[in-house]
Amino acid sequence: MSVLQFPKGFLWGTATAAYQIEGAVYEDGRSESIWDRFTHTPGKILDGSTGDVACDHYHRWREDVALMKNLGMQAYRFSVAWPRILPGGRGAVNQAGLDFYRRLVDELLEAGITPFVTLYHWDLPQVLQDAGGWPARATAEAFVEYADVVSRALGDQVKHWITHNEPWCISILSHQIGEHAPGWHDWPAALAAGHHVLLSHGLAVPVIRANSPGAEVGITLNFTQSVAASDRAEDIAASRIFDGFFNRWFADPLYYAAYPEDMVALYRAQGHLPAGGLEFVQPGDMAAIAVTTDFLGVNYYTRAVISAETLEQGGALPEPALDRTEMGWEVYPEGMYELLMRLHVDYHLPKLYITESGASYSDAPGPDRRVHDERRRTFLRDHFAASHRALTAGVPLAGYFVWSLIDNFEWAKGYTQRFGIVWVDYATQERIPKDSALWYQQVIAEHGFDAAG
Numbered sequence: 001m002s003v004l005q006f007p008k009g010f011l012w013g014t015a016t017a018a019y020q021i022e023g024a025v026y027e028d029g030r031s032e033s034i035w036d037r038f039t040h041t042p043g044k045i046l047d048g049s050t051g052d053v054a055c056d057h058y059h060r061w062r063e064d065v066a067l068m069k070n071l072g073m074q075a076y077r078f079s080v081a082w083p084r085i086l087p088g089g090r091g092a093v094n095q096a097g098l099d100f101y102r103r104l105v106d107e108l109l110e111a112g113i114t115p116f117v118t119l120y121h122w123d124l125p126q127v128l129q130d131a132g133g134w135p136a137r138a139t140a141e142a143f144v145e146y147a148d149v150v151s152r153a154l155g156d157q158v159k160h161w162i163t164h165n166e167p168w169c170i171s172i173l174s175h176q177i178g179e180h181a182p183g184w185h186d187w188p189a190a191l192a193a194g195h196h197v198l199l200s201h202g203l204a205v206p207v208i209r210a211n212s213p214g215a216e217v218g219i220t221l222n223f224t225q226s227v228a229a230s231d232r233a234e235d236i237a238a239s240r241i242f243d244g245f246f247n248r249w250f251a252d253p254l255y256y257a258a259y260p261e262d263m264v265a266l267y268r269a270q271g272h273l274p275a276g277g278l279e280f281v282q283p284g285d286m287a288a289i290a291v292t293t294d295f296l297g298v299n300y301y302t303r304a305v306i307s308a309e310t311l312e313q314g315g316a317l318p319e320p321a322l323d324r325t326e327m328g329w330e331v332y333p334e335g336m337y338e339l340l341m342r343l344h345v346d347y348h349l350p351k352l353y354i355t356e357s358g359a360s361y362s363d364a365p366g367p368d369r370r371v372h373d374e375r376r377r378t379f380l381r382d383h384f385a386a387s388h389r390a391l392t393a394g395v396p397l398a399g400y401f402v403w404s405l406i407d408n409f410e411w412a413k414g415y416t417q418r419f420g421i422v423w424v425d426y427a428t429q430e431r432i433p434k435d436s437a438l439w440y441q442q443v444i445a446e447h448g449f450d451a452a453g
């Protein structure tokens with residue numbers, strides 16, 4: 001037996017996002033979001049599906065909170081849908097939208113579950129997209145208005161706020177790679193979008209603090225550990241570039257008030273930035289972005305093994321034989337330890353939460369109506385163990401949110417990927433806790449687990 005104990009105050013939970021679970025996209029005054037537009041555009045989603053119904057959480061939230069309570073969850077990270085709150089993007093507030101989240105928060109607190117609210121998890125009101133979207137600076141101002149409305153309404157009860165989920169996805173994946181809404185292929189627009197996302201974070205933090213006294217406020221970034229495929233100088237250089245593209249471009253402004261110089265030079269040389277460079281940066285922006293926060297939210301799924309050749313193809317992994325989840329992502333628990341140590345050393349963070357970590361495996365209920373998702377359980381066990389090592393080494397890790405509570409709409413992959421620790425039967429909306437959920441329940445109850453078990 002090798003039992004790993006976590007500190008008593010360590011928070012265990014799960015995470016979701018509004019568009020992936022809520023459904024009810026036409027109800028109670030919600031307006032269209034960029035994901036409604038995107039999913040209803042033929043060819044964008046692998047299985048042609050949409051989030052119109054998703055997990056019907058908008059109607060089943062009470063049941064979902066009860067599910068969490070039964071599993072002994074201590075915290076829940078969810079996102080607020082901007083188009084439910086400000087259907088016009090800014091301006092008139094839709095009280096019915098606020099009421100939904102108020103009821104949800106009340107129910108969570110009643111169940112002893114700490115709410116962590118993400119303000120932006122990708123569902124931009126379409127009207128703001130029509131006005132230019134994130135590449136337009138005005139969208140940052142609209143976000144601050146939205147953050148003000150939500151934190152004013154919920155700030156007495158919600159004490160953990162995450163401004164944005166994954167600026168890399170909001171900017172690069174959505175505006176350059178084009179895989180997510182709004183589906184653009186435009187480098188300068190992607191970099192401008194990223195800047196406005198970071199700026200809106202910086203401007204919103206003081207507003208949220210004023211509305212929610214004593215709250216912890218932070219942002220969630222997604223990190224992919226970048227590993228050189230060999231010790232050839234060109235592979236090491238390529239790996240450093242991938243790290244700049246994916247990780248440093250977003251973390252450096254937040255903690256050092258500057259974009260990484262090597263990447264600025266590279267993007268200029270490649271024509272991704274205008275000849276003038278960072279033209280979207282106005283005086284005061286970088287200081288605003290580097291506002292002091294209380295924690296960094298870390299989403300970790302996998303690493304990237306980078307060679308000079310694969311960098312050209314967007315960082316594809318070279319070895320086909322690796323252990324992978326159904327997303328095609330390598331299972332690499334050690335990367336969790338390496339990443340946490342690296343962030344601790346490079347960015348001197350006061351506190352970190354794993355705001356997402358999880359795996360897609362499609363194991364379905366058997367004749368016994370149970371889901372024996374042993375691969376997911378092992379995945380969680382090994383990632384928890386790697387986090388424990390980092391904690392022991394001095395990283396101020398304060399909590400862990402498994403992605404995800406329930407199977408849900410996985411963006412461009414539709415319903416083809418199941419990340420939940422709870423199975424969802426989309427025909428009946430029945431929820432069945434998988435074996436991984438039952439194991440997690442025990443981990444939480446015991447503040448630890450057998451790393452070899």
Ligand code: FCB
Nearest residue numbers: 017165166222403410411
């Ligand atoms: C992250 C997203 C989350 C989910 C997981 C699998 O990038 O934040 O919504 O889709 O990936």
